[in-house]
Amino acid sequence: MERDIVDLLREDHTRMDGLLTELDRVGSPHRREQAVSELVAALGRHLDAEEALLEPVVRKLLPSLMAELLREHADLKHLLTRLDYLDYMARFFGSFELTLGLLEEMVRNHIEEAEETIFPRVLRDVPATRRYQLGAQFVRFSATTLMSA
Numbered sequence: 001m002e003r004d005i006v007d008l009l010r011e012d013h014t015r016m017d018g019l020l021t022e023l024d025r026v027g028s029p030h031r032r033e034q035a036v037s038e039l040v041a042a043l044g045r046h047l048d049a050e051e052a053l054l055e056p057v058v059r060k061l062l063p064s065l066m067a068e069l070l071r072e073h074a075d076l077k078h079l080l081t082r083l084d085y086l087d088y089m090a091r092f093f094g095s096f097e098l099t100l101g102l103l104e105e106m107v108r109n110h111i112e113e114a115e116e117t118i119f120p121r122v123l124r125d126v127p128a129t130r131r132y133q134l135g136a137q138f139v140r141f142s143a144t145t146l147m148s149a
């Protein structure tokens, strides 16, 4: 079934938002660790898909936003890599929690900006047929990155 890329990206955002909320609440270190690795994987795939499929659209519709968007994506990826490699000692010294806190703030900003600025413009200015085409590419893209993960 074909779907609108905006709906698919919104679902991703909701899922990541849920993982962040869970991270704020859960006490069990094991479940926390699971939620962190789920978030790292989901966000990594999400950013790759957005870079490949959404950025070319935004570049045309909202060129003034592009520089900020690219910088935010680069910062997020940098933090993801750090979280991925921070070892037990880093956690012990607290830098893991700091990095996670920063990531949380940035992901929430990312979601807010998309929902308030980017998606409304995409929905207004990109024809539905094109959005559904991009949605199909997004589904294929996610399947490929899942397999190679």
Ligand SMILES: [Fe+2]
Binding pocket: 009, 013, 046, 050, 110, 111, 114
């Ligand atoms: Fe996003």
